[in-house]
Amino acid sequence: MSRKLSRVLDEIQKTEEKIAVWQEHLKELNLLREQLENQEIIKSIRSMKLDSRRMLEILSGIQNGSVSFQYAGEDTSGTAAEINREEELPDMAGHIEVPYDRAPESEDRNDEEN
Secondary structure, eight states: OOHHHHHHHHHHHHHHHHHHHHHHHHHHHHHHHHHHHHHHHHHHHHHTOOOHHHHHHHHHHHHHTOOEEEEOOTTSOOOEEEEEOTTTOGGGOSEEEEEOOOOOHHHHHHHHHO
16 A cells, blocks of 8 residues: 555545544533523523423423523623413513523624634
8 A cells, every 4th residue: 555545545544533632522512501501591591580380381481482582682791581370370461581601693603813
């Protein structure tokens, strides 16, 4: 076998090994992202300071689709989501504001450039 071909085959093998390592790393990062998202969801729901029965009603509504989230427009600060449940929970008339953190777009772009 020629030396050139041997080097190319070695390079292919090394590259495939690196790809496997990076794919495993990506899987771990995706799991970590999901765990952190779940923590944020739990923190947001807990911050609503609802009694157990109301919290169960809200969670049930989220799961069955009867709770809708409305986000503030792009011109505003974008720091609150609203849950509108007037039809299902008349005693909670109006909206329940749920704060959420959203990274500024410039911050996202900076991360992408690095």
